[in-house]
Amino acid sequence: MTKDLNIICVHRSKTIKDAINSIYQSGIRAAFVIDDQKKLAGIVTDGDIREAVLAGKNLNSSVTDIMITSLITATKDTSPSELLKTMTEKSIYQIPIVNPDGTMADVVLLIELKQVPLSKQDITSEEVEAIKEVLSSPYLTIGPKIKEFESVFADYIGMKHAIAVNSGTSGLHLAMRAFEIKDGNEVITTPFSFIASANAPLFERAKPVFVDIDEKTLCIDPAKIEEKITPRTKAILPVDIFGYVADMDPILDIAKRHNLIVIEDACEALGSEYKGKKAGSFGNIAAFGFTPNKQITTAEGGIIVTNNDEVAELCRSMRNQGREEKPGSLAYTTLGYNYRMTELSAALGVTQMKRIEEILARRSQIASLYNERLKKIKNVHIPYVGPEINKMSWFVYVIQLNPEKFSRQERNEVIAKLGKRGVNCRDRFPPIHLEPLYVGTFGYKAGDFPITERVSGATIALPFHNNLTEEEVIYVCDSLEKVLSEINPDPRKGSGFRP
Numbered sequence: 001m002t003k004d005l006n007i008i009c010v011h012r013s014k015t016i017k018d019a020i021n022s023i024y025q026s027g028i029r030a031a032f033v034i035d036d037q038k039k040l041a042g043i044v045t046d047g048d049i050r051e052a053v054l055a056g057k058n059l060n061s062s063v064t065d066i067m068i069t070s071l072i073t074a075t076k077d078t079s080p081s082e083l084l085k086t087m088t089e090k091s092i093y094q095i096p097i098v099n100p101d102g103t104m105a106d107v108v109l110l111i112e113l114k115q116v117p118l119s120k121q122d123i124t125s126e127e128v129e130a131i132k133e134v135l136s137s138p139y140l141t142i143g144p145k146i147k148e149f150e151s152v153f154a155d156y157i158g159m160k161h162a163i164a165v166n167s168g169t170s171g172l173h174l175a176m177r178a179f180e181i182k183d184g185n186e187v188i189t190t191p192f193s194f195i196a197s198a199n200a201p202l203f204e205r206a207k208p209v210f211v212d213i214d215e216k217t218l219c220i221d222p223a224k225i226e227e228k229i230t231p232r233t234k235a236i237l238p239v240d241i242f243g244y245v246a247d248m249d250p251i252l253d254i255a256k257r258h259n260l261i262v263i264e265d266a267c268e269a270l271g272s273e274y275k276g277k278k279a280g281s282f283g284n285i286a287a288f289g290f291t292p293n294k295q296i297t298t299a300e301g302g303i304i305v306t307n308n309d310e311v312a313e314l315c316r317s318m319r320n321q322g323r324e325e326k327p328g329s330l331a332y333t334t335l336g337y338n339y340r341m342t343e344l345s346a347a348l349g350v351t352q353m354k355r356i357e358e359i360l361a362r363r364s365q366i367a368s369l370y371n372e373r374l375k376k377i378k379n380v381h382i383p384y385v386g387p388e389i390n391k392m393s394w395f396v397y398v399i400q401l402n403p404e405k406f407s408r409q410e411r412n413e414v415i416a417k418l419g420k421r422g423v424n425c426r427d428r429f430p431p432i433h434l435e436p437l438y439v440g441t442f443g444y445k446a447g448d449f450p451i452t453e454r455v456s457g458a459t460i461a462l463p464f465h466n467n468l469t470e471e472e473v474i475y476v477c478d479s480l481e482k483v484l485s486e487i488n489p490d491p492r493k494g495s496g497f498r499p
């Protein structure tokens with residue numbers, strides 16, 4: 001992006017095409033039209049150009065034909081808060097700053113005044129001190145902090161063993177290895193997830209077999225699992241999406257009847273509870289992840305939990321190149337990897353776990369603030385939390401737009417427009433079965449998992465982190481309401497959508 005006046009300004013003798021070129025080169029959504037004395041005469045936005053072209057206007061017509069002359073301008077003395085107020089109230093993304101003689105001096109963009117990040121890690125001075133201590137200790141890896149983190153974590157989840165690894169993905173991979181999931185096996189899982197959950201069986205050349213999701217919980221629909229079971233099925237891999245624990249009772253029941261392993265992907269659900277039990281405590285094994293957007297972070301990192309002694313020992317060995325887990329032994333007894341967590345990460349994990357309840361409470365409070373404001377906005381569906389979830393650990397805050405009113409493309413436009421207001425959002429998640437890897441490998445196509453596809457075309461993950469302020473939540477919600485009405489200007493047409 002450039003604010004070079006030679007690029008962002010076009011002379012009034014120029015054409016619409018020249019204005020498009022100016023916008024393209026500057027990356028700013030408008031070109032500023034100037035006269036012979038270089039005084040600001042008007043503005044042409046990308047939206048004005050789009051409308052003019054749709055109305056059949058020739059690109060070689062004069063830029064003055066479509067420029068707006070009733071301009072909102074500011075001077076160098078206008079305060080940032082005044083600028084921000086004008087921009088947000090009037091839905092303006094840029095304001096030209098003019099000199100006393102009317103010539104253009106500069107331009108101020110909304111995104112320069114306001115940025116609400118999608119996520120942000122929350123590291124306190126206590127955590128910084130914990131890392132410093134490790135740095136001056138004899139251990140940077142395989143030391144006491146790993147043991148402490150594992151012990152704290154296993155206790156918290158209520159499982160016998162916790163094995164720290166360097167990512168949630170590594171954890172899922174070791175779960176595959178530990179239960180001998182291999183070529184020729186099938187693993188039943190959800191296409192609505194972060195791609196790592198479906199990739200894990202692929203690491204061992206097993207096939208991920210997708211089952212569509214429940215439209216409320218957004219987790220795998222247990223009612224559709226049995227029809228996908230074949231003699232090759234070895235495991236079910238439910239994902240606790242966005243922190244929502246999958247419907248574990250029927251899943252465990254199916255697994256028991258068909259003699260299947262349950263591998264829980266709890267990477268997003270640290271602290272959530274389903275019918276009084278913690279996420280990660282249901283299956284034969286579970287994996288958690290700790291990237292910086294998670295409830296707690298170890299920068300990169302993950303952990304496996306299990307009650308099975310043999311599996312725990314095998315996972316400990318495999319994370320460390322397959323070295324035997326016996327004191328003093330240097331024998332490599334199985335094929336392993338370097339999936340070790342560092343002591344620095346573990347120290348971060350231990351310190352963050354000390355305030356886990358405080359973190360979850362804060363996230364819950366922010367989710368409630370969002371719920372309160374968003375439930376008043378038509379065509380917005382706030383996240384569902386059913387009665388079986390007696391504690392929701394919010395990983396992200398994901399709304400859905402009414403798909404009858406906003407197409408996938410319009411949803412993308414909403415995200416882009418929010419970005420221009422400094423509200424950083426994203427779609428979450430694109431359907432895994434439609435990723436090129438999966439289309440190419442398994443021949444999946446659009447329409448195979450209709451609920452996943454519909455939901456995935458409607459989701460918007462709003463900014464969400466421990467330190468999001470109420471004022472920021474209000475700004476996000478107001479911006480969303482404005483942007484929705486720009487794209488679908490008659491909210492009365494909305495159906496009061498609630499899936």
Ligand SMILES: Cc1ncc(COP(=O)(O)O)c(C=O)c1O
Pocket residue numbers: 166167168169170193194196197239265267268288289290291301302
């Ligand atoms: C559902 C799910 N599974 C697996 C992972 C993988 O975790 P990591 O990024 O730590 O490898 C993530 C991470 O974001 C996730 O959200």
